[in-house]
Amino acid sequence: xxxxxxxxxxxxxxxxxxxxxxxxxxxxxxxxxxxxxxxxxxxxxxxxxxxxxxxxxxxxxxxxxxxxxxxxxxxxxxxxxxxxxxxxxxxxxxxxxxxxxxxxxxxxxxxxxxxxxxxxxxxxxxxxxxxxxxxxxxxxxxxxxxxxxxxxxxxxxxxxxxxxxxxxxxxxxxxxxx
Numbered sequence: 227x228x229x230x231x232x233x234x235x236x237x238x239x240x241x242x243x244x245x246x247x248x249x250x251x252x253x254x255x256x257x258x259x260x261x262x263x264x265x266x267x268x269x270x271x272x273x274x275x276x277x278x279x280x281x282x283x284x285x286x287x288x289x290x291x292x293x294x295x296x297x298x299x300x301x302x303x304x305x306x307x308x309x310x311x312x313x314x315x316x317x318x319x320x321x322x323x324x325x326x327x328x329x330x331x332x333x334x335x336x337x338x339x340x341x342x343x344x345x346x347x348x349x350x351x352x353x354x355x356x357x358x359x360x361x362x363x364x365x366x367x368x369x370x371x372x373x374x375x376x377x378x379x380x381x382x383x384x385x386x387x388x389x390x391x392x393x394x395x396x397x398x399x400x401x402x403x404x
Contacts, residue, residue, distance in 0.1 A: 231259065239266065242267075242270075274304065295322060313364075318361050332374055338367060339370045
């Protein structure tokens with residue numbers, strides 16, 4: 227945020243959980259960065275429209291996605307379709323291997339308006355667990371905003387990714403509650 231502040235940029239983060247949003251806002255305020263960082267409360271389905279209305283078309287230079295991986299591709303296509311992204315824009319997606327984002331990986335690797343690097347890393351707090359992030363440069367082009375080609379094989383992978391994610395969340399909640 228300090229780097230973005232130096233050139234007058236803004237950061238907007240979307241948070242669905244009001245408690246997490248409040249914690250984030252307090253941290254941002256304590257760091258003296260509330261003039262740079264805005265925490266937009268709400269699900270991305272609603273919050274994206276608010277960001278578009280507040281900042282305008284072509285106002286988003288970078289997107290970091292860390293929600294349910296099987297929704298990344300829909301969210302990215304929507305950002306393109308409504309014209310929120312600059313040209314070029316950078317899109318980073320986390321946890322694309324575990325629990326997985328098969329539709330997203332297919333989209334960014336099969337459509338020509340993306341240039342993508344897949345980065346292998348270790349999951350935070352669990353060194354033996356491999357995961358991937360993707361870093362994509364998105365340019366306008368004939369396939370921009372369009373759906374990717376349907377692949378039947380991806381349906382089974384996406385279902386398994388969601389099941390894996392739900393099991394991981396249930397285990398985390400059990401550990402929290404005891």
